Amino acid sequence: MSFNTFGRVFRFTTWGESHGPALGAVVDGCPPGLELSEAAIQPFLDARKPGQNRFTTQRREPDEVRILSGLFEGKTTGTPISLMIENTDQRSKDYSDVAKAYRPGHADYAYDAKYGFRDYRGGGRSSARETAARVAAGAVARLVIPEVAITAYVSEIGGDAIDREAFDAGEIRNNPFFCPDPAAAKRWEALVDEARKAGSSLGAVVECVAEGVPPGWGAPIYAKLDADLASGMMGINAVKGVEIGDGFAAARLRGEENADPMHPGAHGSVRFAANHAGGIAGGISTGQPVVVRVAFKPTSSILIAQPTVTREGEATELATKGRHDPCVGIRGVPVAEAMMALVLADHKLLHRAQCG
Numbered sequence: 001m002s003f004n005t006f007g008r009v010f011r012f013t014t015w016g017e018s019h020g021p022a023l024g025a026v027v028d029g030c031p032p033g034l035e036l037s038e039a040a041i042q043p044f045l046d047a048r049k050p051g052q053n054r055f056t057t058q059r060r061e062p063d064e065v066r067i068l069s070g071l072f073e074g075k076t077t078g079t080p081i082s083l084m085i086e087n088t089d090q091r092s093k094d095y096s097d098v099a100k101a102y103r104p105g106h107a108d109y110a111y112d113a114k115y116g117f118r119d120y121r122g123g124g125r126s127s128a129r130e131t132a133a134r135v136a137a138g139a140v141a142r143l144v145i146p147e148v149a150i151t152a153y154v155s156e157i158g159g160d161a162i163d164r165e166a167f168d169a170g171e172i173r174n175n176p177f178f179c180p181d182p183a184a185a186k187r188w189e190a191l192v193d194e195a196r197k198a199g200s201s202l203g204a205v206v207e208c209v210a211e212g213v214p215p216g217w218g219a220p221i222y223a224k225l226d227a228d229l230a231s232g233m234m235g236i237n238a239v240k241g242v243e244i245g246d247g248f249a250a251a252r253l254r255g256e257e258n259a260d261p262m263h264p265g266a267h268g269s270v271r272f273a274a275n276h277a278g279g280i281a282g283g284i285s286t287g288q289p290v291v292v293r294v295a296f297k298p299t300s301s302i303l304i305a306q307p308t309v310t311r312e313g314e315a316t317e318l319a320t321k322g323r324h325d326p327c328v329g330i331r332g333v334p335v336a337e338a339m340m341a342l343v344l345a346d347h348k349l350l351h352r353a354q355c356g
Contacts, residue, residue, distance in 0.1 A: 006232065008223070009349040010144060012137040012342060016087075017119055018127030024084040025133040027140050029349065030070070032078035034143045041065045041139040045085070048135050048334040061088060065136050076143075083136045087129075101310045101318045105300030112311065128237040128328060131335040138338025141345035148212040148344055152337045153178045155293070157188045157327055158195070158202035178206075178333040196326035199303025199319075204329025206294045208233075208336040210344060213279060215287035216355070217347040224283025225290075225347055232339040233294045238328045241295035245278025260288075290344075294336050296329030 005013040009029050016023025042065060049063040063085055070081030098120045102108040107126035111118040118124065142150070153172045155162050162181035172180050177192075179185035195202045218225030226244045233242045243249075250258050258276050265271035272288055279290035301324035305317040325331060 006235065007342065007346040009353060010141060010342070010346040012134075012141075014130055014133040014137070016085075016130070016133065017121075017124040018087070018129040019119070019121035019124075020087060022084050022086045023130060023133050024082065025137040027070070027081040027083065027137050029346075030076050030078065030081055030140055031144060031349075032076050034076045035074055036067070036071060036076050036081070036140065036143060037074060038065050038067055040143075041067075041083070041136050044135050044139045044334055044338065045132060048132060048331050061132075063132055076140075081140060083133065083140075085132050085136065097318060097321065101308050101316050103300060103318060103320055104306040104308050105297075126237065128325075128331075131237060131332075131338075134236075134342070135334050135338045138341045141338070141341040144345035145341065145348055147214070148210050148341075150208065150210045150337050150340050150344075152206055152208035152333045152340070153180050154188075154204055154330060154333060155180075155207045156205035157329065158191050158204075160184065160187055160191060161205075177330055192326050201299035201302050201325070202327045202329075203298045204296045204327050204332070206296065206329055206332050206336050208292045208294065208340050210279075210290040210340050213285045213287070213290050213344060215285055217344065217351050218280065218284035219350065219354075220283050223347075223350065224280075225285055225343070226278070226280045226283060228343050228347065229280075229290070229292055229340070232343045233292060233336060236294070236332060236335050236339060238296045238299070238332070239294050240297045243278075243293040243295075244280060245291055246276045247278075247293060250276060260286075285347075290340070292336070292340065294332065296327075296332050299325050299328045 004015065005011055011028045013026045045063045045065055049061055066084045068082040068084055070077055070079050106123060108118060108120065111126060151169065154177050157177065162179065162184045166181045166183060168180055171182050172178050175185040177185050177188050179188065192202060229244065230242045233239060246258065260275060260277055261273040263271045263273065275288045275291065277286065278292065279286055279288040301320040303319050305319040308316060308318045310316055
């Protein structure tokens with residue numbers, strides 16, 4: 001059985017392959033009457049699209065979105081919204097060697113083991129190109145949660161982390177790394193350049209924060225907000241780890257250190273003295289910022305030859321040709337924002353359905 005749909009009430013299905021004629025998403029469950037246009041979606045795709053600088057893949061894709069259904073007079077109708085993005089710069093010939101042997105670190109072998117064959121041109125459905133469809137769907141999801149502000153940024157590349165004391169949100173869109181620390185961004189230029197020129201790649205950590213999420217979204221046990229966020233983020237290509245709040249660091253704290261003390265706030269509200277839980281307790285939002293960190297592995301497509309096997313099981317070596325990101329986590333920033341929006345939109349509608 002194949003799974004290409006995510007969400008319960010606000011659902012989206014992605015379709016298409018890296019080297020097919022197009023890819024896209026069908027968004028279902030979107031409330032009617034919301035203003036939507038291609039122009040509202042395009043800025044988010046522009047933030048993710050390749051070829052913008054030397055620190056990303058040089059594949060040139062305009063990533064222009066077309067809305068094929070679900071709109072009337074500029075507003076959503078409540079019916080499925082179909083989004084399409086054409087592929088215009090495929091170079092399938094770059095993958096001729098990949099047809100004969102499996103790329104280490106990629107899904108080549110696993111896909112072959114499951115389906116009995118694979119689309120070796122850029123990995124087909126396993127390609128990070130699929131995330132363009134998620135970003136388009138995420139732009140629609142943001143319309144459902146106008147009270148929420150979502151910001152993601154790279155907090156670490158190749159083991160070099162930002163200085164939290166130098167955090168400046170205004171810097172995030174001022175450099176090619178979506179980095180809130182200008183000094184770190186300068187260091188990362190040399191780091192990524194060195195890896196790129198050596199034919200290698202680097203991993204990264206992306207942090208995503210949603211502010212304005214009211215208390216009450218989520219559900220106990222089987223529809224926890226943090227569980228769905230973890231699932232959504234882990235579904236992003238190249239992601240190998242997800243943390244909510246303090247995450248693994250919480251395991252190294254004492255109980256009194258990890259608690260989020262509460263005090264009376266204005267007008268009967270609650271004021272928290274800390275946010276170790278990342279804005280979620282018992283699977284339900286607390287009203288604090290929802291904080292998620294996502295670990296991206298180094299891009300598996302590298303020019304350094306690696307031991308592998310052919311489809312016939314013979315030993316060989318393979319270096320991946322073509323155009324690839326030296327640090328895939330950089331373009332993962334708008335994807336993480338999109339998944340945050342998609343999960344929160346779904347949980348807002350779930351909450352409304354049960355609690356009014």
